[in-house]
Amino acid sequence: MASLKIENLHKSFGKVKVLNGIDLEIEDGGFLVLVGPSGCGKSTLLNTIAGLEEITGGDIKIGGKSVAGLHPSKRNIAMVFQSYALYPNMTVAQNISFGMEMRGIAKAERDRAIKDVAEMLQIDQFLDRKPSQLSGGQRQRVAMGRALVREPLVFLFDEPLSNLDAKLRVDMRTEIKRLHQRVGTTIVYVTHDQIEALTLATKIAVLKDGYLQQFGTPGDIYNHPVNTFVADFMGSPSMNLLKARMVKDGAGLSVELVGSEGQPFLLPLGDDPGATAYEGKDVIFGIRPEALTDPDGADRNSIRIVERECLIEVVEPAGSDTFAVTHLGGTETIARLRADSDIGAGQRTKLAFDMSKAVCFDPETTRRIGG
Known part of the structure; x- marks a missing residue:
């Protein structure tokens, strides 16, 4: 586990400023949700934490150490994508263990890790199946399992539930919260769904047009919105203004x-x-x-x-x-x-x-x- 601190972070694509002076901090084992409408910069912010995008200014610290400019493979993070990003020609077990195999981890240790995460995520009966034989929720569990065996300092989730139907989204939301309670690893989670944000987070960052609007606990955000945008965006139905x-x-x-x-x-x-x-x-x-x-x-x-x-x-x-x-x-x-x-x-x-x-x-x- 590790804390995450973002200091005065800026990101531009050419002359277009996408992130403007973002300051955030989440404690060891915290669950930070980045929420906002499409185009607000939340996925770009997640990508800068992952190292998939270089920052224009500021700093990112994981466990108190700056990772700005560090290659993604050196940051000890694991990412779960919206699209699952599973290898279609591999079984569930092979998908989960592929990263460990590439790092030269012994087969006995790989098998033990596969067994542990499969039982935790209730996918042990699917280990010999290919992704095409699984439902959307099962594929998302496999993607989570592949991240879990990494034992990273920080988990990054990029809108992992947006491809699922409404009922399955609620079920998976519960699974992710239960998973966080069990493993206690710091999580940064991107969503446009404010109910997901309020349900999962220990801290929420609300973004709009690349600016941080409000950062606080779900109770702070919901009961004490700093402006009409946050008041209107958070809650369903939204606040009457x-x-x-x-x-x-x-x-x-x-x-x-x-x-x-x-x-x-x-x-x-x-x-x-x-x-x-x-x-x-x-x-x-x-x-x-x-x-x-x-x-x-x-x-x-x-x-x-x-x-x-x-x-x-x-x-x-x-x-x-x-x-x-x-x-x-x-x-x-x-x-x-x-x-x-x-x-x-x-x-x-x-x-x-x-x-x-x-x-x-x-x-x-x-x-x-x-x-």
Whole structure:
């Protein structure tokens, strides 16, 4: 195992800057997920860690030692690709052991390593099969097994689940988390799927256009997004971002929203010194769907539940939840209700706003206001 530190990393292709001053650090045995939309630079960043791309500036340290300029074979990393990259003419056992054979490892040791990882990944019954005889999930397990026998300092995963169907993706996500818990090796994992990021990571790095937007724990990223991009990108459904105005309300501040039928209403913000500079100004009010629910489904431990009447336009049953659509701040707004909520389209009903989980953003800078 080893820590990974990325310091002021820059990467350009000619005059095109792809990565701009990235600073990240993950501890021994950590699980770092790089997440962001297509073209944000996450795969390029992974490739610089692997040594497949040379960096333009900055440094990369594995286990406290700089690997900038070091050949990939000298970095003691193992990579699992989206495409599996298995040899079609070799059996599962041969695919797993090929790298060890090239390094001159004795057959008895190779056989022992194959047996161990095959049992761990539950592919021991497939060792004599060719990749063409396996399902997508089984092939991904083989690719993981080939990486595991290397016993590297760092595992690199490049969107390993994107070729799988939805159910298998969930199953494999669990397998990867279980694998990390068992082997404890540092992992860097690239995905565009923010649910994968929140589920797997000990730390998440959110990238956009080659810039690091936010770096922190899944809880930090989800509950305290630094800007509207992170707020909108992380979470499914994403955070409701509504036009509002900060107004003085007695001894404190409230946000004033245009309600679902054009009527204004106030939502008290509580005591947030960082918000006082925005009194009388427009803001973006952010609240996640699960913090906007039916009164009986609201968090009973929260002391800042505010109820307001809204017109429900659409109701979408989704098994374990029911989603209701209303209009607030001139924007379509999603509330997450209990599965057995007795609310129908066209109905006026009270919704509970958990203001302890609400955030506000500056509409010009898009940065979060206050703490």
